[in-house]
Amino acid sequence: MQMTLRWYGTGYDTVTLKQIRQIPGVTGVISTLYGTQPGEVWETSDILALKKEIEDAGLKLAGIESVNIHDAIKIGTPDREQYIDNYITTLERLGQADVHMVCYNFMPVFDWTRSELARKRPDGSTVLAYNQAAIDAIVPEKMFETISGEMNGTVMPGWEPERMAHVKELFEAYSDVDDEKLFANLKYFLERIMPVCDKYDINMAIHPDDPAWSVFGLPRIIINKANILRMMQMVDNPHNGVTFCSGSYGTNLENDLPDMIRSLKGRIHFAHVRNLKFNSQQDFEEAAHLSSDGSFDMYEIMLALYDIGFDGPIRPDHGRMIWDEVAMPGYGLYDRALGATYLNGLWEAIEKSHERGVTPR
Numbered sequence: 301m302q303m304t305l306r307w308y309g310t311g312y313d314t315v316t317l318k319q320i321r322q323i324p325g326v327t328g329v330i331s332t333l334y335g336t337q338p339g340e341v342w343e344t345s346d347i348l349a350l351k352k353e354i355e356d357a358g359l360k361l362a363g364i365e366s367v368n369i370h371d372a373i374k375i376g377t378p379d380r381e382q383y384i385d386n387y388i389t390t391l392e393r394l395g396q397a398d399v400h401m402v403c404y405n406f407m408p409v410f411d412w413t414r415s416e417l418a419r420k421r422p423d424g425s426t427v428l429a430y431n432q433a434a435i436d437a438i439v440p441e442k443m444f445e446t447i448s449g450e451m452n453g454t455v456m457p458g459w460e461p462e463r464m465a466h467v468k469e470l471f472e473a474y475s476d477v478d479d480e481k482l483f484a485n486l487k488y489f490l491e492r493i494m495p496v497c498d499k500y501d502i503n504m505a506i507h508p509d510d511p512a513w514s515v516f517g518l519p520r521i522i523i524n525k526a527n528i529l530r531m532m533q534m535v536d537n538p539h540n541g542v543t544f545c546s547g548s549y550g551t552n553l554e555n556d557l558p559d560m561i562r563s564l565k566g567r568i569h570f571a572h573v574r575n576l577k578f579n580s581q582q583d584f585e586e587a588a589h590l591s592s593d594g595s596f597d598m599y600e601i602m603l604a605l606y607d608i609g610f611d612g613p614i615r616p617d618h619g620r621m622i623w624d625e626v627a628m629p630g631y632g633l634y635d636r637a638l639g640a641t642y643l644n645g646l647w648e649a650i651e652k653s654h655e656r657g658v659t660p661r
């Protein structure tokens with residue numbers, strides 16, 4: 301596996317490439333052209349400039365998170381053809397620039413959803429948190445206003461003000477899209493893009509819906525083992541793969557994370573690994589990565605990835621805000637650096653146990 305950190309780009313991220321380069325064991329970043337809107341064709345010159353900046357800092361551009369999907373593709377309106385063509389052109393240009401992993405999601409309207417971006421924990425750190433009753437009390441159109449005050453002056457991925465200005469229309473546009481229609485639209489999109497992925501060896505890695513259930517009555521399909529296996533089978537091409545995000549699938553305690561990882565052998569192209577602490581089934585917060593701080597056994601998650609021979613990019617996920625850092629919630633430097641180091645430590649121990657023939661269990 302290749303340990304990476306997500307980086308939003310100069311001018312968007314509070315964390316610098318120099319800082320990332322100094323985290324032991326982190327050799328690459330996952331980035332994007334943060335200023336582009338879903339549906340736009342990416343310019344080759346912008347892709348190459350991003351890549352050069354990262355390489356000049358001694359790191360590798362290990363993949364893109366995300367090339368976002370225009371709503372027309374998810375809804376299945378006639379203009380999706382143009383947006384799929386645009387997507388194919390962007391993939392072609394990424395492939396020509398030697399980029400081989402693209403993360404995306406197929407969530408209607410909102411990307412991930414949280415009710416709080418700065419819940420205080422007993423140690424004084426602040427974290428992103430989800431409380432179902434709080435979400436149920438929010439009018440969806442007001443969701444952005446409700447949480448934007450906690451964004452520390454940053455623009456969070458999936459919460460771009462340009463899109464949020466049209467939330468009401470978006471809800472209307474999705475009114476006749478149910479789970480089956482969303483599956484069909486995803487299939488259509490994947491079938492259209494697979495040839496370019498085959499040509500340039502681009503691994504598409506769908507990110508799960510977060511949380512892993514319907515929010516505000518919108519359809520949600522990438523939520524559990526049955527659905528993700530259905531997706532793998534409906535377009536049975538190794539380039540149609542997943543981002544295994546423990547913090548997103550893990551929102552539903554019925555998801556057995558190590559078992560899901562094992563069932564996706566060969567199709568996990570990117571991993572987001574983090575812990576969650578459940579206070580009840582309806583309330584969780586994003587703990588430190590360490591197993592003992594949350595509800596997941598992080599060793600078992602890393603072991604499952606090791607067992608399936610995972611060799612793609614991996615990244616620590618949302619970190620806590622600690623040591624008075626002011627950054628995009630979830631995306632500060634310090635706690636993600638701790639997370640990367642911890643995950644690297646688990647991996648080294650698993651690898652050495654294996655090499656020495658020590659049975660891990």
Ligand code: DNO
Nearest residue numbers: 366403404405411457458507
């Ligand atoms: C949240 C992220 C998501 C993810 C997208 C992928 O912090 O994990 O925004 O990047 O869903 O397209």
